Amino acid sequence: MGVNNNVLGLIFASLHDSTVVELTKQRTMGSIMFGGRYRLIDFPLSNMVNSGITEVGVITKSNYGSLLDHLGTGREWDLARKKGGLNLLPPFSQSNGDGVYRGRLEALNNVWSYVQNSKCEYVVLSDCDYVANVNFAKVIDKHIETGADITVVYGKYKYSEDSGLCVDVLEMDDEGRIQSVLIDPQISGEVKICLDMYVMRKDFLSKLVKDAASRNQYSLIRDCLQARVKENVFMGYEFDGYFSRIDSVRSYYNANMALLNSDNRNALFKPNAPIYTKIGDNGPVKYGLESKAANSLIADGCIIEGTVENSILFRGVKVGKGSVVRGCVLMQGTTIGDNCSLTSVITDKNVEMENGRVLTGSESYPLYIGKNAKI
């Protein structure tokens, strides 16, 4: 892994918050818990670090307390550095704008002096709604090789009734040049969808941001990619690895459950490109007398005395004696008493359930229990 000193990473932690209102009530999209011990921002952030990027700015909007707590100085991502490193860019952190923004270009205008001060030549932009292990170094290489104005990372995606995703679809010619961009179209069959990750030169981005500001525009996809597809050269870069998208409670549930498949897990958690996260200093998982666990992903600090099947358990979850947990996503600190039964339930952080309670959702409509709820 070389060092990409001339690349700045920019992560939008708060875009798409409105797609999963339940989960972002008290946090940003980037700080949604995922996969047992991660938060969504860990994926783009680790991808950048694993691609040799040593300077990353994280743009937020509101509810960013948990994000600040999670990222800290950036040490766990090796970004606590004198040169570059991690910078959190909450609204009002710069004097350029009024803090509120409607899209990527407006958000960037607000923090432009930070971007301007970076000595980087290229920028990598990423949102937090796609979970994937992407090597940006390869995207950057391709970008330089083709001389494109913007390189857009896309994935092949087969539309199906129960996926229910709202996606942006790219249409390309044989050389990979983007010909048109369709925002949330009616689709069927296999399409190429934009994974919300972009590479471009900083000076090109600068022009986009200033142009948009002067025309009261804000959307990178609509006001730039879609509008200027003929005058500029936008190239697609195919990411052919595993990805999932979170844009509803249901897709959040499905994306977590998809980790019970070992191919998906191995594609996401690679020993040579690990996903870093904040360390919790929990003990190992403790399995009690008569505990049963099958087909589950279980993070450290859990204490299991009952039965857990087809579930994702985050750090420090307790499952009492005689309780049965099936098809559930139990976030950090959930405490299930004795003789409870949970089927297809998502519990947010620190939910407590007294002995003998029964909760049942369905796979296509999982039951979501909010943070700190007592049942």
Place this chain on the structure above:
Amino acid sequence: MNAKKKVIAMLLAGGQGSRLYALTQNVAKPAVPYGGKYRIIDFALSNCTNSGIDTVGVLTQYQPLVLNEYIGNGQPWDLDRMYGGVHVLSPFETKEGADWFQGTANAIYQNMRFIERYDPEYVIVLGGDHIYKMDYSKLVEFHEKNQADGTIAVINVPMEEASRFGIKTVDDENRVVRFTEKPKEPESTLASMGIYCFTWQKLKKYLIENENANTGSKDFGKDIIPAMLANKERLFAYTFDGYWKDVGTLDSLWEANMDLLSPSVPLDLYDRKWKIYARHNNMPPQYIGDSAKIENSMITEGSNINGEVDFSIIFSGVTIEEGAVVNYSILMPGTVVKSGAVVEYAIVGENCVVESGARIGTSPESIANRDDWGIAVVGHNVTISANKVVAPKDIISENV
């Protein structure tokens, strides 16, 4: 900011751990894995940080590479401080010549300049080979209250085991009146834990005297404490009543791990107010497969379990395939147990491979003569080939 430090700790981590041989060929004893995701030294380091001690000297000399790398800048224990923090102290050469540490007292003597930099009132001397959770600030409080010159932490042991320890006899005020190393007929059950608090100026005087006296041993238990007693210095015994376990032998290492699975053992790794910290290795959560059967066990991140696990401690990144059985055993990080293999009453080191059909160890009940039974041990990076049998008590350090 170079203010005086009230208390600093000196951690003796030089132990070769010769009785743990198969596991300590390339690592010092304090770096031996314990409890699913820790190393032995994590307990002393975490106790320091949880007790508010932010300056720790770690004295090493045997195979220091792994330990040095593990401790690093001390960040996992919050010991990366601007002034103070954790420092690994190895033997060094001076203009008088170079010397290995010759005994526990000599090791501290050779690092007096490190201690003097912080001008401490008290110095706590710790071993790096015990599993326990202890608030050293209470030891210091006790020491201050008694206006002691030295305070020795002691623990009540059963009378029948007392002759294995250094035994302290105390008066009504907990003042030490006698100290006998491994007595045949113990007159008390207060065993020294190898944890001391000294008033630094007093200890310094005794270290220098001991060095000049050249007793040959240069040891706290053999020299410093007896000399202080002989001079009627104020020596007190501080009784600790929590869990404390020496892990100096393969059997006691196995037992100390199994203790974590016993509901009656008061060593809680899940207490958020007294966390045990460790250096972390960024692995995903453990995956428990459809065919897994797990009871009474501890399993750590990055593991992939499809077989049967009962009464065992499984470290990070371990794979147990479907059809493999692991009972009453300790599997250290990265080890793979293949389908059809059986591991019972055993310690298997880091990054081992137990091929299909191999059998390591067996239960004490299945052996006619109990004297033939003991824990089977496989060292680090060893492959046990298919259908091979490792008998109880065997210690394997090369591929078989």
